Amino acid sequence: MAYSDQKMSGSKITALVIVALVHLALGYAFVTGLATNFVKKQVEKLNTFDVEEPPPPPPDEPPPPPPDIPMSPPPVVSPPPIVRNPNPPPVVIATTPNPPPVYIPTPVVAPPAPPAPAPAPAPAPPAVSKAAGLKGNPGQYFGADNYPPSAIRAEEEGRVVAKLTVGTDGRVTDCVVTTSSNSSALDQATCRIAKSRVRFSPAIDAAGNPTASSYTLPVRWVLPRD
Template sequence: MSYARRNQMSSNRTAAIIIVALIHIALGYALVTGLAYNVIKKAAEDLKTFDVEEEPPPPPEEPPPPPDQNTPPPPQIVAPPSIIKIDSPAPALVTTPNISPVVITPRAEAPTTKSCPGGMTVAIAQACPPVISQAAKAKGNLPSLFSTDDYPQSAIRNEEQGTTAVRLSIGPDGRVADCTVTSSSGSSSLDSATCNIIKRRARYSPAKDSSGNPTTGSDTTRIRWVLPEE
């Protein structure tokens, strides 16, 4: 760079520094003398006189919709169903063939008894008694087996008396195997005493079948009870 050019640049820089210094000095003087205050006040007044357009107010809000009311729906009109007429066919004639009446014959009841030899009838499930060629015979008179001492004391106290009829079953050994009251004297104690005494004391010649062998037989008797005299 040439010497002349350097001197010119140095001169320009010095001039710039001097100008900046003068500006600062002028500003400081203005502040001190109130010139700056007047300038600022004037700018504020200019700002006050500036018209500012106000924003238009917002539009009013729309009122809320009224609450829904339970309004019943309009009645529905239902058209009545149409009537369809159907011609039904005439019923067919049904002919009934001639049927012969059925006759039901009542079933004969099975017999419950059977006849045995000798004219005796027994139950169908019961065996017929053997044919007796000789009936059982008591050894002695049956009423003679009873005495005054055999009279039941309960019957005496109650003054009971009467006749007891019994049927006796005689075994092949000639003893009374069973005693059945066929007609009561009216006193249970007299009836019981009759069978008990005959079963203990009576003896028989047993019945015999057609072959002459001893077999079971039967007999009947009547015992009359009379209160003993005092």
């Protein structure tokens, strides 16, 4: 008895499990099919539904213009009345008194300075009744013995004319070269020798006294030849 009851209980459990699995399979198929049909219908609805864009909002209306205000003309201001004085004061014309005379002093002009006195003319040389004369032969002093060595080395020669001043003792007190030989050595030698070695007999004035005079002395320098 117990064994049969136990066998029946196992069969019931197996049957219940099979029934439960069948119900689960049917439920799953049912649910799956319904869900698929629902999704297809929703997709079809979405494909056929047109979305319309909302219309744009109406533009803002401009504010109404302000009401016209009538322009009133400005009030007319009448000018004040002109009050005339029946007795106007006399017109006084100012007069300027004559200005005092202006004293302009007369400029003092200094008298012109007296002209400078003319230099006193040099005293005229005393009249010479007899000119100074050479003593001896002066050519001997301007020969080869007195030829300047520097002029010999430079091979310089030429003619010198000297104006001599002869004193009352017949000696030469001054010498000025009036014609140069283009050699300073020859020009200087001419005046040096004339002052130291050339002698004159002095000039004689009208009273017979010796007096200073001038004398022109030409000298030609020629290079000494061996």
